[in-house]
Amino acid sequence: MTRPSRSNHILRRSQSITDMYTRSVGAGLTGHAITERSGKTVRLADGDHCVEFVSCSYLGLEEHPRMVQAVRTALDKYGTHFSSSRNSVEPAEIRELEDLLGEIYPGMNALVFNSVSSVHLGVLPLLGAGLLPGYPVAADGPLFVIERTAHASMQAIRGVLEQTGEATRFDVEDPESFTRALRLAEGSGRTPVVLVDGIGSMGGLIDVAALSEKAAEYHGYLYIDDAHGISVSGTNGAGYAFDALGGHVPEHVLLVGSLSKAFGGSGGFLLTHAPEDIIRLRREANPMVFGHSNMITHVLANLESAATHLDGTVSTLQKNLWDNVALFDRSLGRTRNVNLVNAGSRSPIRGLAMETEEQAFHAAKRLRTAGILCFPVFYPVVAPGTGLLRFAISANHTHEQIESIAHQLSSS
Numbered sequence: 497m498t499r500p501s502r503s504n505h506i507l508r509r510s511q512s513i514t515d516m517y518t519r520s521v522g523a524g525l526t527g528h529a530i531t532e533r534s535g536k537t538v539r540l541a542d543g544d545h546c547v548e549f550v551s552c553s554y555l556g557l558e559e560h561p562r563m564v565q566a567v568r569t570a571l572d573k574y575g576t577h578f579s580s581s582r583n584s585v586e587p588a589e590i591r592e593l594e595d596l597l598g599e600i601y602p603g604m605n606a607l608v609f610n611s612v613s614s615v616h617l618g619v620l621p622l623l624g625a626g627l628l629p630g631y632p633v634a635a636d637g638p639l640f641v642i643e644r645t646a647h648a649s650m651q652a653i654r655g656v657l658e659q660t661g662e663a664t665r666f667d668v669e670d671p672e673s674f675t676r677a678l679r680l681a682e683g684s685g686r687t688p689v690v691l692v693d694g695i696g697s698m699g700g701l702i703d704v705a706a707l708s709e710k711a712a713e714y715h716g717y718l719y720i721d722d723a724h725g726i727s728v729s730g731t732n733g734a735g736y737a738f739d740a741l742g743g744h745v746p747e748h749v750l751l752v753g754s755l756s757k758a759f760g761g762s763g764g765f766l767l768t769h770a771p772e773d774i775i776r777l778r779r780e781a782n783p784m785v786f787g788h789s790n791m792i793t794h795v796l797a798n799l800e801s802a803a804t805h806l807d808g809t810v811s812t813l814q815k816n817l818w819d820n821v822a823l824f825d826r827s828l829g830r831t832r833n834v835n836l837v838n839a840g841s842r843s844p845i846r847g848l849a850m851e852t853e854e855q856a857f858h859a860a861k862r863l864r865t866a867g868i869l870c871f872p873v874f875y876p877v878v879a880p881g882t883g884l885l886r887f888a889i890s891a892n893h894t895h896e897q898i899e900s901i902a903h904q905l906s907s908s
């Protein structure tokens with residue numbers, strides 16, 4: 497195989513990745529194949545039963561009898577799939593789902609995509625080109641201002657974004673870097689389009705209210721990927737970012753959510769203020785024109801999930817989730833030598849940060865031996881040489897399952 501001679505980010509990244517992922521797969525710590533699942537217990541292909549803290553199913557909705565019944569109904573009505581591009585034929589239930597999202601987020605217009613990555617790929621180029629009527633862009637184009645920890649699905653399309661303008665990065669931990677980026681946009685006559693997560697997939701909560709205020713000062717837009725924040729908090733499960741913004745979406749903010757995590761279905765959605773944006777996106781966003789519509793079974797599951805958000809079912813599950821998160825913090829907080837990432841925060845994700853990859857590998861192995869699955873991550877997910885055990889906490893975990901982690905890590 498011939499190797500490209502030119503150095504680039506992908507090559508450099510690959511050169512810094514150690515064999516830790518491969519070793520972890522070999523040791524049965526990650527890369528699992530499962531054959532069954534019941535609550536938080538999964539059966540692995542080798543027959544072992546384990547308790548998992550891996551799935552981003554923060555509310556456990558995908559096992560709710562109403563959701564399961566919705567999928568059965570979809571199969572009876574449509575078969576497994578309707579294969580057409582989204583903007584040629586789509587099941588009527590997608591429109592109903594978008595209407596219900598409009599009730600969860602009053603006053604907003606929702607557009608559902610197959611995935612959050614598809615939202616980014618569909619929306620950001622049109623936004624950058626100044627083609628969304630609700631979000632006009634300066635004649636000199638946009639400056640995409642990408643937060644250092646913003647999800648990889650936004651970072652990876654930087655080259656695409658640069659077809660419509662320039663891009664730079666900032667670090668939310670370094671407010672000066674944000675101000676510098678906004679001034680750069682101002683000085684070059686560009687509209688800043690700030691890309692951030694709401695609840696970080698590995699880190700903590702982003703202060704979206706402060707970023708929103710500052711972006712507005714510079715006549716910019718704030719584009720929030722709150723994939724992990726949807727459903728877990730807020731009235732009707734509107735989520736972390738919506739709540740943090742004061743229960744509404746300011747005029748200069750675009751909010752993106754996931755239907756594949758706590759929502760219990762699959763896909764992603766965008767919320768905009770102007771119905772004209774939706775018309776343009778349906779007609780011109782790449783995934784709408786060239787991609788399939790969401791799988792029919794998931795459309796109906798998503799629709800049922802939206803109903804559970806609006807009828808109070810989700811608020812009970814939220815309470816169970818946050819009780820479990822508090823228990824996790826209490827029990828791990830009592831464990832010696834533990835560096836607990838996100839402790840005390842309104843994120844359903846916790847991490848045990850380790851100084852070396854080897855430490856993370858051995859801690860994951862210890863848990864695996866006790867029948868507990870976490871998600872051990874290494875570079876490029878965390879800094880080179882370090883490791884982190886990631887835990888996704890769910891309303892469906894039992895107290896005993898949660899307490900077993902601290903028990904295993906503290907017993908010698």
Ligand SMILES: Cc1ncc(COP(=O)(O)O)c(C=O)c1O
Nearest residue numbers: 611612613614647649697721723
């Ligand atoms: C914050 C965030 N954004 C986007 C994605 C990508 O989601 P999707 O698979 O729906 O494209 C993820 C995936 O887990 C995520 O954590």
